[in-house]
Amino acid sequence: MQRVTVLLVFLTLIIIVLNLKSGQNLEVEKSFFDLEKYSKSYHAEKDLIAELSAPKVVEEIVEEVVENIEPIVELTTESQIRGQKLYSKCITCHGKHGTGKKSQKAPKLAGQYDWYIADKIKQMQDGIWENKVMYPYIKKLTAQDRQDLGAFLSAYKW
């Protein structure tokens, strides 16, 4: 009887030791705290915060808001209406309502004197004032077109 007990105890011990050994091979749960993952998302958030609070973005938002405000403009003459049509080519740089775009380095035109607009365009056509990016858009404008654009842009009251 004593021998049987010793044998049973021995067997139990072997089973325990084997169990402990197999436990050593278990994968430690890594995903519980993956430093690399957390540090990546931390940096992504930090970059996003930096981007959102950067002055450039704020400026662009202001530009967009200003562009979408419906300004006071009354187009009463034929010339102004024609000018508005011609102006569609200038929107990409000078904005929907001629408010200008800093990103394009294009100045505000709305509310400017009609004669000044016409003069400036003429100066560029004559090569007195050079601007390679704008030139293709104005090179074919006639004297009437220049006057119409001036009439349209000077109609804005800010």
Ligand code: HEC
């Ligand atoms: C590709 C961009 C671009 C387009 C399109 C464009 N412009 Fe310009 N424009 C500019 C830039 C940039 C300036 C200012 C740079 C400079 O003074 O040389 C400017 C300046 C001007 C000025 C002078 C403003 C001032 O206060 O001296 C007038 C007037 C003008 N543009 C009219 C027009 C008209 C009218 C059109 C459409 C037929 C037009 N532009 C289309 C980029 C553009």
